[in-house]
Each structure stands twice: as C-alpha cells, then as structure tokens.
Amino acid sequence: MEVGSRCCPLILGLVVASVLGLGEDLDRPLFGPPGSAVRLHESDPGLRKALLFVEERYNRGSNAVHLRKVSRFVSATKQLVKGIRYTLTVELSNTQCKKVTMLRTCGFYPESHKLQTEVCVFEVWDIPWQNTTTLVKQKCQPKADPEGEGTNKVESWSGSQPLEESLELLDQFKQFMVKYDKMYSGQEEASRRLRIFHENLKTAQKLQDLDQGSAEYGVTKFSDLTEEEFRSKYLNPLLSQWSLHRPLKPAPPAKGPAPDRWDWRDHGAVSSVKNQGMCGSCWAFSVTGNIEGQWFLKNGALLSLSEQELVDCDGLDQACRGGLPSNAYQAIEKLGGLETETDYSYTGHKQKCDFTDKKVAVYINSSVELSKDEKEIAAWLAENGPVSVALNAFAMQFYKKGVSHPWKIFCNPWMIDHAVLLVGYGERNGVPFWAIKNSWGDDYGEQGYYYLYRGSNACGINRMCSSAVIN
Structure with a gap:
C-alpha cells in the first residue's frame, strides 16, 4: 500500500x-482568551502547588485514619479571575501511613482493595499578590470498579x-x-x-x-491531535455561550408516552452520515438533519440538504467558527429555504453566498424548543422525528463503540460544544441509550454514530433540543 x-x-x-x-509533556499555551479556562499539563508549577494544597486540605477535613494523596491526575484547568482559579480532577487513594506521618514519605497500599480510591473535583482560588490560597469547592465520590478488575491501580502524577x-x-x-x-x-x-x-x-x-457504560475508547482518526487542535477544528464553542441563544417557542408535548424503543433510521427519515471536515460547522449538519427528517415526514421524500448554504449565507452564525441551531432556523426562514446537497455542495470552508431561491428544495415555517425531560424528549422524537441536540463532546475524541457514560464531573452539562442529531433510543443489555448521528464521517464511532447513556442527562444532551416546523 x-x-x-x-x-x-x-x-x-x-x-x-x-x-x-x-x-x-507537550507544550501548551498558558493562557487563552481573557477570562477563559485553559487546560493544564501535570508539569505546570502552579498546578503542582495547588495539588499539594488540596491534598493537605482534604486530609485535614477527613475522618479517615490513613492519609490519602493523589494517585492519578485526570485533568486540570486554570482561569484568570482576580487571581488564578484552578479546577482539578484527581483520584485520591489511601497510603499506608496514619495522619501523624509526613504525607510525602508515604507509599500506597500494594493491595488494590485497600486503596479505597475516590474521584474528586476541587476548585482552588489562588491570589499570589496576597499570598492566599482558598479551597472553594470539594466534591468526591468513590471510584467505580464494577468488574473488579483492579482499576484502582495507582499512577504517579508527579512525572511522566x-x-x-x-x-x-x-x-x-x-x-x-x-x-x-x-x-x-x-x-x-x-x-x-x-x-x-x-x-x-x-x-x-x-x-x-x-466510563460507567459499555463504551470502548482507543485509537481514532483524531489520535494525533492535541485537545486544543481537536476543539478548534471540530467543535463549536459558541454553543456554551448561553447569552447568545435566541429563545424559541416551546414545542407542544407529545400526545402519548414514549414507546420502549424507536429509531428513525428504520423508518426512512435519516440520510447517510456526512463529514463536516476540519470546520466547526456541526450546527449546520444538526439542523439540516432535523429538517431532512421533518420534510420526509410531511412529504414522503428524503432529501440530502445543503450545509454549505448555511456556512456561506447564514449571517447570524460564524461559519466554521461555530453557530447556533436557533440562529440557523431563523436564517433559513429569511433565505426562503434550503437547496439540496447536489445543487449546493459542501466544501468545508466559508465562501461567497451562492444561494438562489429558484433551487429551493425545502422550506420551514418556524422552530420550537423541546422539554428538558428525557422521557418527554423520547416521546416527542418517536412521534415527530429526529431532533437537533447539542452535548459536551468530552468523551467523543477517542470513542470507538458501545454506550458511552462519562461521569458528570468530567462531562459538564453546561459546557456543551458539539451539535448532533438525535435519531432514536433503546437499550443494549439493559443499558438505556440515545442513538446520535454525528458529522465526522462514517469512519467515526459505530458507522458514524455515537451512543450515549440515556436517563441521567449525560453530557447535557437534554439542554438544547430543538426542531424546525413544517406546516
């Protein structure tokens, strides 16, 4: 080859x-846009200081007999907010030393069952010029080990x-x-x-x-990208800027309860998986997917619609730098409709608007926002068609297959950064899931689809559900 x-x-x-x-460690920028949170590597000097600080405060407030220290570093960010605000996610495990001992000289238990590992999120506010450090937030919960396969194995956070x-x-x-x-x-x-x-x-x-589900993570086509590269090329930061969102009128509730399972792929309402390329245009793919399903249900024809029209002609959004489904619906109404993929093909970069109303293939009359209750979302979907949704894509870069179920503390439901299409739901071996059509090509995940745990509002999947309306 x-x-x-x-x-x-x-x-x-x-x-x-x-x-x-x-x-x-890879070189990463210390600071992003003013006030934004920036990911840190383990070698950051301020991070090391903050980790030692939370260890000391955790042990001071704990009733446990043995000292605990960081056994695994998971992630960290820092943000300039009248000082430096650190958000740390770590695992803490028992050492063999009691609290009268110096923590730095203590080793971990060799037996995994004695480690009693917890996953913790700490927020620390450091004001260097005042020489003050404050623990703002501490949230810990036992680390799950459902298989009993020794996932409490410790790693040193102090070096590679x-x-x-x-x-x-x-x-x-x-x-x-x-x-x-x-x-x-x-x-x-x-x-x-x-x-x-x-x-x-x-x-x-x-x-x-x-992971709490059945997902398999590993090598994907994004495995040679840093987190910053992945976010800038494939995700959509505008989705989490809630002040930019245009309110939509509420959707009428479904007429009946949700059936046990439903998948619009089985009913002809979903086009083939597409590929947005290295362009943050997921918002356009999410909306066109929804409208393709709505048009099919009203007129019996499944058409592949143009995302490029939105990238080029939607003056409310920012093309490859991100956009909002609520804006896209409004832009489509103002333009007069959407052309097909064949008439206005996708290039993956912004170009001069080439829309012509003579080639309009579909139109919409308005748009609605769905309930944030997952049972009601399922009932509405089964009755009315695929739904435009957004989520936190934390676990998606290395997802291969299975039902993904990240812990909430790792997949903040307010930090949504990727728009997708909800096409169905069901269960696998008793695990409830949402079936999500992605826009990263059919060589991603399960033939282009991502499956996410259903029932816990995982990764904010319930926060931005919407649909076009075609009368």
Missing part, C-alpha cells in the same frame, strides 16, 4: 525521538511514565498512519505527532477506566 511505504521511513526515524523524550514498549508504540502509530492516510511534513512534525499520539493513548485509557 502506497501510504504504508511512504510512512515507514518516518516511523523508523522516530525511534530516536522515543529515546529523547516521548513521555515529556517511562516508555517501556517503544517498538509496540511505534507499530501502533504506523498502523494509525496507514489506516487514516496520515502524512506529515517531515521527521520533526512526525515526532511531535507521535508524542501527542502517546499522550492520547493514556487519555483514552483513563476514559476507559472511568
């Missing part, structure tokens, strides 16, 4: 890179793990490059992507360890 033969010299050259620091299986890693990276046709500009870029790939393998494993 041509791609494999071209990538192999780069892979062989990366053996040196593996020796020179595959485990080192040594690379023991470099050849195996290089082979994984080679397979990844071949499968997803990845080409890099040279050895320096390939070495950087290999380091990112290595870090992402560890992130995917953490997701796997902490």
Whole structure:
C-alpha cells in the first residue's frame, strides 16, 4: 500500500525521538482568551502547588485514619479571575501511613482493595499578590470498579511514565498512519505527532477506566491531535455561550408516552452520515438533519440538504467558527429555504453566498424548543422525528463503540460544544441509550454514530433540543 511505504521511513526515524523524550509533556499555551479556562499539563508549577494544597486540605477535613494523596491526575484547568482559579480532577487513594506521618514519605497500599480510591473535583482560588490560597469547592465520590478488575491501580502524577514498549508504540502509530492516510511534513512534525499520539493513548485509557457504560475508547482518526487542535477544528464553542441563544417557542408535548424503543433510521427519515471536515460547522449538519427528517415526514421524500448554504449565507452564525441551531432556523426562514446537497455542495470552508431561491428544495415555517425531560424528549422524537441536540463532546475524541457514560464531573452539562442529531433510543443489555448521528464521517464511532447513556442527562444532551416546523 502506497501510504504504508511512504510512512515507514518516518516511523523508523522516530525511534530516536522515543529515546529523547516521548513521555515529556507537550507544550501548551498558558493562557487563552481573557477570562477563559485553559487546560493544564501535570508539569505546570502552579498546578503542582495547588495539588499539594488540596491534598493537605482534604486530609485535614477527613475522618479517615490513613492519609490519602493523589494517585492519578485526570485533568486540570486554570482561569484568570482576580487571581488564578484552578479546577482539578484527581483520584485520591489511601497510603499506608496514619495522619501523624509526613504525607510525602508515604507509599500506597500494594493491595488494590485497600486503596479505597475516590474521584474528586476541587476548585482552588489562588491570589499570589496576597499570598492566599482558598479551597472553594470539594466534591468526591468513590471510584467505580464494577468488574473488579483492579482499576484502582495507582499512577504517579508527579512525572511522566517511562516508555517501556517503544517498538509496540511505534507499530501502533504506523498502523494509525496507514489506516487514516496520515502524512506529515517531515521527521520533526512526525515526532511531535507521535508524542501527542502517546499522550492520547493514556487519555483514552483513563476514559476507559472511568466510563460507567459499555463504551470502548482507543485509537481514532483524531489520535494525533492535541485537545486544543481537536476543539478548534471540530467543535463549536459558541454553543456554551448561553447569552447568545435566541429563545424559541416551546414545542407542544407529545400526545402519548414514549414507546420502549424507536429509531428513525428504520423508518426512512435519516440520510447517510456526512463529514463536516476540519470546520466547526456541526450546527449546520444538526439542523439540516432535523429538517431532512421533518420534510420526509410531511412529504414522503428524503432529501440530502445543503450545509454549505448555511456556512456561506447564514449571517447570524460564524461559519466554521461555530453557530447556533436557533440562529440557523431563523436564517433559513429569511433565505426562503434550503437547496439540496447536489445543487449546493459542501466544501468545508466559508465562501461567497451562492444561494438562489429558484433551487429551493425545502422550506420551514418556524422552530420550537423541546422539554428538558428525557422521557418527554423520547416521546416527542418517536412521534415527530429526529431532533437537533447539542452535548459536551468530552468523551467523543477517542470513542470507538458501545454506550458511552462519562461521569458528570468530567462531562459538564453546561459546557456543551458539539451539535448532533438525535435519531432514536433503546437499550443494549439493559443499558438505556440515545442513538446520535454525528458529522465526522462514517469512519467515526459505530458507522458514524455515537451512543450515549440515556436517563441521567449525560453530557447535557437534554439542554438544547430543538426542531424546525413544517406546516
């Protein structure tokens, strides 16, 4: 295969890179836009100080006999708010020392059942010029280990793990490059992507360890992207800016209760999976998917509609930099309708608006917002068609298959950043799920679909449900 033969010299050259620091932290910007939260790596000096601070405060307030310390670093952000506000997600486990002992000299229990690991979220407010540090919030819960497979195995947060299986890693990276046709500009870029790939393998494993559902996480076509790159190229930050949202009139409730399961793919109301490319236009795909289903239910014809028309002609949204479904409905009404994909094909970047009303294939009359109750959403969907929704895409970068169920503290329902299409629901082995049509191509997830746990408002799936109305 041509791609494999071209990538192999780069892979062989990366053996040196593996020796020179595959485990080192990646460079990340310290600050984003003013006031925004920025992800941190474990090597950040302020983060290390904050972690030691929360360990001390946790132990001071705990009634446990033994000291606990951080056994696994999960994630952290910092935000400039009259000082520095840290949000830390970590695992804390029992050490073998009682509280009269110095914490730094204490080792963890070798037996996993004695670790009694908790997953904790801390918020710390540090004001350096006043030399004050305050614990604003602490929330902990026992780490789930339903399989009894030793997921309480501890890791040090103070430094990167040594690379023991470099050849195996290089082979994984080679397979990844071949499968997803990845080409890099040279050895320096390939070495950087290999380091990112290595870090992402560890992130995917953490997701796997902490998932409460049946999802499988691992290598995906996004495995060589940093979190910042993934967010900027594929997600939609405008969705979580609630002040920008245009209120919609409420949808009338469903006439009856939801059936046990429903899937509009089985009834001809869902077009094939599309690919937004490296453009934050998920909002357009979510809305056109909804309108395709609405038009099918009213007129009996399933048409693939143009997302590019919205990217180019919707003056209320920001094309590849994000948008809101509520704005898109309004733009479609103002334009007079949507053309088909064939007449106005997708390019994945903003260009001059080329809309003509002579080619309008569908129109809408208005739009409505659904209830935030998941049972009512299911009943409305089964009765009225696929629904435009948005969610926090925290767990989606490395999702492969199964029912994803991230913990709420990792998948904040208010921090939604990706718009998708809800096409159905049901159960797998007793686990309730939503069936979600994504817009990252059919080589993502399960043939382009993401399955999310249903019944706990997971990842904010219930917060922004809407639909066009066609009379």
